[in-house]
Amino acid sequence: MSIASFLSPATRESVAPPAEGVPLLEVRDLSVTFYTPRGTVRAVRHASFTVRRGEVLGLVGESGCGKSTVAFATLAYLPGTAEVGGSILFEGRDLMTMPAGELRDLRGSRIAMVYQDPGSALNPTMRVGEQVEEVLHTHLGLSGQAAEERAASLFESVGLPNPARVGRRFPHELSGGQQQRVVIAMALACEPDLLLMDEPTTGLDVTTEATILDLVAELKDRVNAGIVFVSHNLGVIARVADRVAVMYAGQIIEEAPVRELFAGPSHPYTAGLLSCVPAPVNETGLMPQLRNIPGSVYPASEPNVDACLFADRCPMVQDICRESAPPEIAANAEGHPVRCFFPERVDSDTWGEPTPRPRKPRSTNEAPLLQVDGLHQYYGTDQKKYIFFGPPSRRPVRANVDVDFAIQPGRTLGIVGESGSGKSTAARSIAGLERRTAGEVLLDGEPLAAGVGDRPRGQQSKVRMVFQNPAASLNPRLPIGSVLVRSIRKSRGIGKAEARGIAVELLESVGLDGGYMDRRPRELSGGQQQRVALAAAFAADPELIIADEAVSALDVSVQAQVLILIAERQRREGTAFMFITHDLGVVRYISDDILVLYGGHVVETGPAEAVLRPPWSPYTEALLSAAPVPDPDAEPSRIRLEGAVPTLRQPFAGCPFAGRCPRNLGDLCNNTPPPMRVDSADPRHQILCHIPLEELAADQRAAMRGRSAVGETPRGR
Amino acid sequence: MARFLLLRLGLIVVTLLVISFAVFGVTEVLPGDVATQILGQGATPENVAVVRERLGLDDPWPMRYASWVGGVVRGDLGESLVQRLPITEMVGGRLVNSLILASFTFFVAMPVAVAVGIWAGVHRNSFGDRLASMFSLVAISLPEFVTGVVLIIVFSTTLGWLPSSSLVEPGTNPLTRPQILVLPALTLTGVMFAYVMRMTRANVIEVLETNYVRSAILKGLPMRQVIWRHVVPNAMLPTISVITLNIGWLLGGLIIVENVFSYPGIGRMLLTSIQTRDMPLLQALALLIAATYAVSNLFADLAYTWLNPRIRFA
Incomplete structure (x- = not known):
């Protein structure tokens, strides 16, 4: 047991400062390989970086690039099947070879972590105060009143309301943002020297995300700790990081100060990532066209090879890129390490000339495709106080109240709002998955029955829905081809051979070749699955596609692919979209009209350019x-x-x-x-x-x- | 909380009413006339008629049901047809005996089963874990009458450590000779122990994988604290449901075990009442067992509520 853990954090600073010049955290040539029953996963391939006291290192990359593995490796928390190469030095001492007892003393006291999904990171059966107090007890020996008071002051410092009393709450009694504040308070309990934040705002509403990011930005100045901030979201990284390391296929391919990276990326992948994010509307009101990175990430199941792992997707690839691995070189005089042979060639045109997104001409007097008047959707029935009698104790949940909107043929209505605002409810009642409580819905002037089963087949195939999680909406046992063929035959009543031909065309239209017909969903990546889900929606030749958070779970590069696909389809076939998302960048990019919902009520509606x-x-x-x-x-x-x-x-x-x-x-x-x-x-x-x-x-x-x-x-x- | 209790007690009353109706109905349709049963085969029709008259057997069934339920509510369970004694008196001592055996089993076996389950879950795939799993599989597959007989052969006939019969001398209490309880309790434990242990083990393993246990480990807490404060309370929630279900099993097991070991409890009495067609006694016992089950379920639910803050005071 180290002496440090017996001391209060205030006095600890003065004890045995590490030798001058030793960085707080130095990760040297880290490799992490998992040997699982389903194959070898090379999560991290020779990654190196350092973190100094008082700075925030942003670790950014798409899913599966190894960024979270790096974070957990920094706490020496990896499953037994992992093989670790290289070293992780905390103040010069290797965490990988540290005795378990010493490691335990470091965890939670000098190195602390904040997690994605705070709801699951807190013990549901323990009061949140106790969960903070046990850290204080374990590492600082505080208990009883002293621990309670310290917990309260921690709660206050992370901006929780009513800090003296909030400790008595259980996690489920707090909102997502408050839960994350508790987790942050827990991490700060012993004034750690190194703070690891693994996607701390992913899954929270933008409004909550903003308040948590404010807190992180404020912490940065207040605590004298090094922070590693892991995120897939470039906007979030831009807000909090001082330096950014970009990960791709387990490698760090570029590292630079945040302004330098966003202003002039030196790796084609970084440049591509930046051009995948729907940017805010500029002064001219023109929305730049999204670019996308073709192909998919070099799989973690593949061995390390002597080549650039990005070569297959790179627009400026040369022969040398496929023959030898690019060394880490300095892109400019200040360092700015990058793993590319030609960093000087990377500029804003690497991924093509930016062009404004084509705006659809607005026809003023066209009849709406979908007309919704006074949509009400309530869940549940009145519950009585004594079950069968007594005053009503619980009223039904009012998920949609008097919602009106219309969608013109070939146009996109974006619906935005926080979770709980009634967006998905509206989508589900129009799709007929929920029977609406009241209201009139007209499709092409014809009334649309409340339940999907009561609609004539023609109407059923005119409205299709795409969900957030494609893996859950595709039958895992059916080859993709049969999903498509079935849908085509059902809606068009044609023979099997003919339907198969159309199915192949559909797959090609979403950028997948006919070879995918016989594959099963689990053999595909998330982005490919979502493209198949879209193809399945297109199969019925619908007039309206309801996309409920259809791109939310996708990586930005894949999200861009899907958004471009949707725009193309709309231009060619004139399909209308009802596009539900919490991402305002996406809404701005894709919508012709916008509907803003709050608490089930429409609070703003209109053409996109006016609403924005x-x-x-x-x-x-x-x-x-x-x-x-x-x-x-x-x-x-x-x-x-x-x-x-x-x-x-x-x-x-x-x-x-x-x-x-x-x-x-x-x-x-x-x-x-x-x-x-x-x-x-x-x-x-x-x-x-x-x-x-x-x-x-x-x-x-x-x-x-x-x-x-x-x-x-x-x-x- | 008070409202929750009140609601649950109300529900128990409704449950018991429904059960009383079912019990009454079943004994009604059972073959054999009670009066003939009492008087024997050679009874004259006149005598049968007199007895029927005295027992009120000729009244329409709703009246008989009402008078029976009315009696039960007043604490009068009726009179045994065979022994001609008030059932309330007969059952009293037997019920105490059965409760002693059941509690002995429950309060010794359950904590041990939970403890073994926790240990096995934490030390997953260790030798001890595999041994416990194997043992529990054997226990689950053997019915009580087999386990009971095997235990008698081993510990009583062969080793002579424990008595094979668990008769209680009239006027004494089983606790004066606690050794007679060991074999019946062990037999009764077998299946329950195995279920609860396996369930606990599975839950512990599941909870160990959760993010909040990861948080606890990464807070630098000692492993013992991680297990006792973070893993066990959460793993116990589904386990309690299984234990609750097992109370029913325990009551059913009592009937078999009491007969195997000749233990004077209500289980044995129930079987006797069926054999002798002692309908009032049978009805009373069935109702009693149902009531025990309902009340113990209530306690299990209270324990669950107490452990789970998410539904507390709901």
């Missing part, structure tokens, strides 16, 4: 300002929403958003339902708000100007 410009409803404004921007110089805006969308069982007295609205006017907003105001510039643009739109627009423009004019704006709350 002020005036915004205060909720849209909050969503937009929460979205992370892949630009390290972007000034984070100050509007933050705390908490989560409430579960609604009672009708609102006032505005549905009043409880969290930063622009709440008080009595009026809380007690009087707001009017749907019409934008004078574009009558299709409507906002549910008590504040007159001119006033909203002026305020919001001023806030934007204020941000860009003043360099240093106070961050967060």
